[in-house]
Amino acid sequence: MIVYKTEEEIDLIKQGADILGQAHGEVTKFVKEGVSTLQLDKVAEEFIRDHGGAPSFKGYNGFMHSLCISLNSAVVHGIPSSYSLRSGDVVSIDCGVFFKGFHSDSAYTHAVGNVDPLVTDLLIKTKESLYKGIEWAVAGSRIGDIGFAIQNHVEKHGYGVVRELVGHGVGKSLHESPEVPNYGKRGQGLKLQEGLVLAIEPMVNLGSRHVVQEEDGWTIRTRDKKPSAHFEHTVVVRKGKAEILTTFDYIDKALN
Template sequence: MIIYKTEEEIELIKQSANILSQVHGEIAKHVSEGVTTLKLDSIAEEFISDHGGSPSFKGYNGFKHSLCISLNSAVVHGIPSKYALQSGDVVSIDCGVFFKGFHSDSAYTHPVGDVPQEVTDLLTRTKESLYKGIEWAVAGARIGDVGHSIQTHVEQYGYGVVRELVGHGLGRSLHESPEVPNYGKRGQGLKLQDGLVLAIEPMVNLGTRHVVQENDGWTIRTRDKKPSAHFEHTVVVRKGKAEILTTFDYIDKALN
């Protein structure tokens, strides 16, 4: 069932998304060599709690942490651990915030120290593809338009678009209909209408699109062990131009 949001509900999601965006900025200050991924997780949980929210992921289907932290060839759903970041790593930080009854969801992939140019390019182009997809999150377009725009942007560089994992609607639940694939055909799929809130989240691999699940039951990794990138925003479908509720501005400020 597709649940369209009222303006009052969108305002509450916007408040959730603002806390989430600030969380990402706070985490960005600490993504550096020697920092453990568990430390990043504790920073996020404390920040969310201090701002009156709760972590969307903690307790979700038994997940025990506030962040999904996916390193290098891990695409998504990585589990925070005692692993200390090293130069050359790329680390995807995926976070959700539940605030005043509504969820927001956002992800950003950081390079750590000196990263090969081909990996830097992967991150840049995956981030670009997120905004290419968002351009189509407008009333009258279709789900396939969003996915097609993402897919065509990254496949021109020879990258693999993950198909087993997709974006989604969100609101009172973390995952709502519809699914938002990062591939597709123009003019196909659900027709988008004003007030639909979506998490658009390209997951793009340096090599093959194929993935495997680790024995921990959570972590999804590239089959060829090559790096992956993941960027995500919470957006509202609008007439003419999508409204992006999360922002990377706090991350940019922290990094600069």
């Protein structure tokens, strides 16, 4: 069942999304060599709780942490650990906030120290593809238009789009209908209407699109062990232009 949101509900999601954006910004300050991914997880959880929210991921299907932290060839759902970041790592940080009854969800992939230029370009093109997809999150478009825009942008640069994992609706539940694939055909799938809140999240590999699940039951890794990138925003479908509810502004401020 697809649940469309009222303006009051969208405003609550936006409030939570701002806490989420600030949490990402706080974590960004610690994304550097020598910091463990468990430390990043602690920073996020403390910030979210101190600002009246709860981490959406903690306890979700038994997941024990506030962040999914996916390193290098890990695509998504990586588990925070004692591993300390090193120069050359790329690290996807995926976070959700539950605030006043509603979830918001976003992800950002960081480069640590000196990263291979090929990988830097992967991050740039994946982030670009997120906004290409968001351009189609407007009333009257279809789900396939979003996926096509993402797929078309990254595949023309030779990258692989993960198909087993998709974006999704978001609201009172972290994962709602509809699914939002990062591939597709124009004009196909659900017709978008105002008030639909979606988490759009390209997952793009430097090599092939194929992935495997690790023995931990969570981490999804590229089959060829090449790096992957992941960027995500929560958006609401509007007429003419989508409204992005989450923000990378606090990340940008921390990076600059």
